[in-house]
Amino acid sequence: MCVLIQKTLLAQIEKHFKEFNAGQPFEYSFLDDTINAMYASEKKLGKIFGYFSGLAILIASMGILGLSIYAAQQRIKEIGIRKVLGATTLSIVSELSKEFLKPVLIAAFIASPIAWWAMNKWLEDFAYRINVSLWVFVIAGIAAIVIALITVSFQAVKAALSNPVKSLRTE
Numbered sequence: 001m002c003v004l005i006q007k008t009l010l011a012q013i014e015k016h017f018k019e020f021n022a023g024q025p026f027e028y029s030f031l032d033d034t035i036n037a038m039y040a041s042e043k044k045l046g047k048i049f050g051y052f053s054g055l056a057i058l059i060a061s062m063g064i065l066g067l068s069i070y071a072a073q074q075r076i077k078e079i080g081i082r083k084v085l086g087a088t089t090l091s092i093v094s095e096l097s098k099e100f101l102k103p104v105l106i107a108a109f110i111a112s113p114i115a116w117w118a119m120n121k122w123l124e125d126f127a128y129r130i131n132v133s134l135w136v137f138v139i140a141g142i143a144a145i146v147i148a149l150i151t152v153s154f155q156a157v158k159a160a161l162s163n164p165v166k167s168l169r170t171e
Contacts, residue, residue: 072159080164092160
């Protein structure tokens, strides 16, 4: 319905334009199309950053998974002794997870001011800019911690549920 009204209105405007300016061609553009064209590069840049961020998260998760497998393998006898002495699965998982939370927290505290500075520098070029809020960095830090915990907890639960007799028997 709106497209039909728009076309008829444009036809009427063109008719009146040609009455008064017969030698000039009738050219028009819509403001929303112009604004979309101005921000097309930012949209492309956003997509590229999204893809590379996902790739970086995948690579980092694979690294944390590899480190957690290695740490669990190195501490297999300790985990077996803890299980024999009555440690719960939750306590073993939390002990193994603590080891990986510290570097993630340190990385978040180092990366947040750098990201804040870079975002402010990028936003300086826009006529209408926003201020970067603190909650953005808090959510990013929480997301990094959750991703690290999910990655580590898989291997930690596997190590905690293993039979302690088998781990203590192998020498």
